[in-house]
Amino acid sequence: MPYYALLVLVHVALMSGTITYAVAEKSLDCSFYNIKNNYLKFEDVVLDVDNETTVPPLTNYYNSGLEKVSVSYVEIVDNPYVSVHESKSYNRVFLNIKQINEMVEPSRRSEFYYNVKLNLHCDNRAIVEMYSSIRLIDTNNHEPFFDKPRYTYNLISAYVEDFQRQLILYPVVATDYDVTNVEVDFTIEENAYFDIMYGGVVPGTLNKKHYPKLVPKTHGKLLTERIEVEIGVTDVGTPPRRNVTKLVINPPSPPAPIFDKTFYVGHYYKNHTFVINETPELAEGTTYYQTRVTIIIDGERDQNNFISRVENEKIVIESNDQLDSSVFFQNNYIAYELKATYVNVVTNLATASRATLIVEHHHDL
Structure with a gap:
């Protein structure tokens, strides 16, 4: 039989109806003065900005001996934030409450309470379990922040939907540690491609981390230019706090062309014929991109x-x-640059690389 108050309802069925009899409550073996149930009420509140708060109960005297059994001592059960302080000379008990760690306590929409379980050890060696909830006043003292100051995405496709797939794999994440905030608002700088909305809580983060969701303004639209916009996050506390990050999206560029050799040798003869024995090739091939090759002298x-x-x-x-x-008779050879350029016909973006072409001058035929 537990030591907390128990009310038993006995129902007796009669032909004329049902009569209910109330059996008297079982008294606690020991308790605080004038406390006859298992709930200890506190009217004090705790501020989350205080390092420690001492909360005395309203009826903070031990049983004076007029009841059957007195309280020997009090202990707190499994609460790292709450400890008990007893004043034997005045038969008083106080609760010392430490500042909570908002980084590890799950956030919630409702108010936060310290839920306290106290064990009263009675003089007759019985133990009475008592309970209390002490309200925390949560100030908005944590500003939300992004995991990175800059998020950069290098696309492999020009479609906005393909960027959304990358965003799932490598998401933008904002964190807010305030224990009574479970949602934030996201904003994005005006652009031609995306709107933004709240995307939900990151699973397993105690409601601390949040996703934004980028929604294409026009489905099927091609990303053909570099985008750099600011994303903002604002928490729902009072006063609201805000932070920003940069979102950079680079449309797909072709890979750099790769020459199969670093230099090539050509031969120019007195009769104005030109021969090159090794035909330059690009290792990546020229099938998928528009390819240009130019010959440059003096680098300009x-x-x-x-x-x-x-x-x-x-x-x-x-x-x-x-x-x-x-020129032919003054120089035994002239060095030129071969510049190969791949152009993406969708985005019009280009990449280039270079090799050396050495043209030897021959004075014989």
């Missing part, structure tokens, strides 16, 4: 002596004009 300007074109994924280099005789 195209020249007209040689031209290049792409045929069957190979680079064809030909002489376009006769070399000036003075």
Whole structure:
């Protein structure tokens, strides 16, 4: 039989109806003065910004001996935030409540209470379980924050729906530690591609972490330009607190073209013929992207002596004009740059790489 108050209702069925008899409550073996049930009421509240709060009960005297059994001592059961302090000389008991750790306590929409269980150890060695709830006043002293100051996504497809798939794998996450906040509001800087809405709580985070959800303004629209916008998060506390992060989305660019060699050697003869024995090739091929190959001298300007074109994924280099005789006889060779460029025909983005073309001058035929 437990020591807390018990009320037994006995129902006796009669022909004329049902009569209910109330059996008297079982008295507690020991208790605080004038407390006859198992609930100890506190009217004091705790502020979450205080390091420690001492809360005395309204009826804080031990049983004075007029009852059957007195209280020997009081202990707190399994509550890391609450401890008991007894004043034997005045037969008083106080509860010392520490500041809660809002990073590990689950957040909730309702108010937060310290739920306290006290064991009263009676002089007759009985133990009386008593309970209390002490309200916490939660101030909005934690501002929400994003896990990263900048989120960058390099897309492999130009469709906005493909970005949403990346967002699921590598989400934007905002954290708010306030114990009575379980939802935040997200905003996004005006742009042509996305709106934003609340996406829910990150599972297993004690309602502390939250997802935003980006919704395409136009389904099927292509991302053909780099996007850099600000995302904001605001908590629902009073006063509301806000923080921001940057969202960067890079549309798909082609991979850099890779020459199969770092340099190539061509031969220019006195009769103005040009021969190159090793045809330059791009290791990645030229099937999927628009490909341009130009010949540059001095790192700045195209020249007209040689031209290049792409045929069957190979680079064809030909002489376009006769070399000036003075240049031909003054230099044994001239070094040119081969610049290969891949262009994405959807986004019009391009990447380039370079190799060296050495043209040797031969004075024989």
